[in-house]
Amino acid sequence: MTTPAPVPARPRRQIWSIGGGKGGIGKSLLTASLGYQLAKMGKRVILVDSDLGGANLHTCLGLAAPERTLGDFIRRRAERIEDVLVETGIPLLRLISGASDFLAAANIKYPQKVRVLNRIRALEVDVVLLDLGAGTSYNIIDFFLVSDVGLLTVVPEPTSIENAYRFIKSALYRRFRNAVQNDEVRQLIEAALDQKNPHGIRTPLDLLATVEREHPGEAQILKNEMAAFRPQFVVNQVREPADAGIGHQLVAACARHLGVRTTYAGFVHYDEAVWRSVRQRRLFMVDAPRSRAAEDITRLVRGLVQGETLTLPW
Amino acid sequence: MGYGTHYDVLGLTPAATAEQVEQAYQFFSGMYGEESVATYSLLEPGELREVRTRVQQAYDVLCDAVKRQEYDAALAAPPAAPVAEEPAPTRPAAATPARPVPAVPAGPPRLLPEPVTGASLRKAREELGIPLQHIAGATKIGVRFLEYIEADRHRDLPALVYLRGFVQEYARFLGLEPRRTAESYLRRIAPDQ
Numbered sequence: 001m002t003t004p005a006p007v008p009a010r011p012r013r014q015i016w017s018i019g020g021g022k023g024g025i026g027k028s029l030l031t032a033s034l035g036y037q038l039a040k041m042g043k044r045v046i047l048v049d050s051d052l053g054g055a056n057l058h059t060c061l062g063l064a065a066p067e068r069t070l071g072d073f074i075r076r077r078a079e080r081i082e083d084v085l086v087e088t089g090i091p092l093l094r095l096i097s098g099a100s101d102f103l104a105a106a107n108i109k110y111p112q113k114v115r116v117l118n119r120i121r122a123l124e125v126d127v128v129l130l131d132l133g134a135g136t137s138y139n140i141i142d143f144f145l146v147s148d149v150g151l152l153t154v155v156p157e158p159t160s161i162e163n164a165y166r167f168i169k170s171a172l173y174r175r176f177r178n179a180v181q182n183d184e185v186r187q188l189i190e191a192a193l194d195q196k197n198p199h200g201i202r203t204p205l206d207l208l209a210t211v212e213r214e215h216p217g218e219a220q221i222l223k224n225e226m227a228a229f230r231p232q233f234v235v236n237q238v239r240e241p242a243d244a245g246i247g248h249q250l251v252a253a254c255a256r257h258l259g260v261r262t263t264y265a266g267f268v269h270y271d272e273a274v275w276r277s278v279r280q281r282r283l284f285m286v287d288a289p290r291s292r293a294a295e296d297i298t299r300l301v302r303g304l305v306q307g308e309t310l311t312l313p314w
Numbered sequence: 315m316g317y318g319t320h321y322d323v324l325g326l327t328p329a330a331t332a333e334q335v336e337q338a339y340q341f342f343s344g345m346y347g348e349e350s351v352a353t354y355s356l357l358e359p360g361e362l363r364e365v366r367t368r369v370q371q372a373y374d375v376l377c378d379a380v381k382r383q384e385y386d387a388a389l390a391a392p393p394a395a396p397v398a399e400e401p402a403p404t405r406p407a408a409a410t411p412a413r414p415v416p417a418v419p420a421g422p423p424r425l426l427p428e429p430v431t432g433a434s435l436r437k438a439r440e441e442l443g444i445p446l447q448h449i450a451g452a453t454k455i456g457v458r459f460l461e462y463i464e465a466d467r468h469r470d471l472p473a474l475v476y477l478r479g480f481v482q483e484y485a486r487f488l489g490l491e492p493r494r495t496a497e498s499y500l501r502r503i504a505p506d507q
């Protein structure tokens with residue numbers, strides 16, 4: 001019984017996704033800088049700009065818009081996903097740029113999405129980082145749900161946090177939908193997506209309570225999904241100490257009021273060095289490696305790699 | 315939501331020190347405060363008022379040594395105890411259902427001998443007389459996964475990142491040091507990580 005399972009030769013390739021539900025909060029910047037830092041630690045990294053429609057990850061890396069993009073792969077102008085990989089000039093760090101052909105990309109059909117996700121999963125690297133677009137459409141949520149590490153970026157502003165909660169609920173309900181077979185429960189989940197549903201279900205905990213009451217046999221499925229769904233918060237653009245504390249509040253609020261066990265991966269200060277670099281279309285990790293933001297990123301990546309999270313001091 | 319005991323409201327265990335009560339009160343007052351960005355969009359105004367009142371009530375009792383002693387005595391007497399209808403606290407240890415509660419060890423977290431295996435976890439749990447369902451209820455981890463962890467059925471377990479969290483919460487619940495316990499357990503599965 002205690003015989004250990006066969007040991008894989010190498011750590012499994014991991015997919016990390018960087019979401020947040022809102023635009024302009026630093027998702028692309030985080031993706032680029034996390035990727036840079038991971039590559040610096042010796043990991044083979046591929047960044048994927050999956051912000052279909054608002055692709056600009058290449059700019060964060062100081063690159064011109066690449067000739068070949070994910071759009072070419074989606075439209076089958078490129079046969080293999082490897083054909084649209086470009087070098088970034090940084091050792092071990094490569095990029096799959098977003099679709100320039102945004103109309104085609106924004107209307108990506110389900111089978112195309114499955115093809116993209118499968119090929120991403122099969123990439124021969126250590127870490128794949130997915131830069132997600134804004135919003136909570138299925139295209140974005142499904143990319144988030146395939147990842148091993150799901151990072152939720154927020155900035156200390158009400159609008160960003162509101163969108164992050166919406167993102168969490170959408171992603172969890174999507175997981176429920178994928179796991180549940182029972183039609184009536186599926187309808188409840190569908191209904192719960194509308195905040196003003198007639199069942200009075202406002203949160204995943206309400207939904208769980210309703211299912212426990214009306215379809216007790218199905219409740220465990222939802223519980224397992226809730227347990228396995230573990231998004232991690234990153235607070236960006238921290239300007240004062242209280243801002244960094246928001247991450248802890250979000251974790252507590254999600255546990256109590258949504259029944260979702262998130263963790264707090266870390267925070268990044270607002271830093272003039274960041275936008276100075278952005279303006280020059282350069283990466284601040286390269287330009288200003290000693291800046292506060294660069295140090296924050298280094299700490300964040302170390303924590304993520306070691307599976308450590310920030311916890312309250314008591 | 316249900317609010318549970320005063321300890322649940324402040325995300326504490328009954329073993330909390332006076333200092334922890336103070337810190338938890340500061341934290342939750344801020345989290346549910348007028349200026350908080352973390353809760354305004356999550357809770358209706360009525361819910362917010364209610365939860366603020368609960369936090370204040372919990373603090374008023376738990377910060378006063380005499381009132382706290384009386385409250386603890388009331389909690390220990392099952393029929394009079396307020397029922398935690400739906401405990402959803404911040405940390406698993408505090409989510410222990412109201413009764414009957416096998417003693418989860420207080421005090422500093424323990425370490426099991428290396429390497430931590432499913433069997434050694436199970437032994438530690440059984441010594442404390444804690445049923446798996448109990449841990450499942452408090453941590454929201456399915457009983458099935460907990461069984462797989464104890465049976466070392468690694469191929470049936472979820473991805474490592476999730477598994478790490480599961481083992482940590484399991485360990486925390488038993489009063490074991492979460493991070494090092496999980497690390498030792500996982501090292502047997504993926505020694506390179």
Ligand SMILES: Nc1ncnc2c1ncn2[C@@H]1O[C@H](COP(=O)(O)OP(=O)(O)O)[C@@H](O)[C@H]1O
Binds near residue numbers: 022026
């Ligand atoms: N930590 C930071 N410090 C200073 N400016 C930042 C920081 N994070 C993001 N920004 C600014 O926010 C802008 C938007 O970031 P971006 O990564 O493009 O957002 P998203 O991908 O979420 O839409 C950047 O161009 C940069 O000027």
Ligand SMILES: [Mg+2]
Binds near residue numbers: 028029056131
């Ligand atoms: Mg972006």
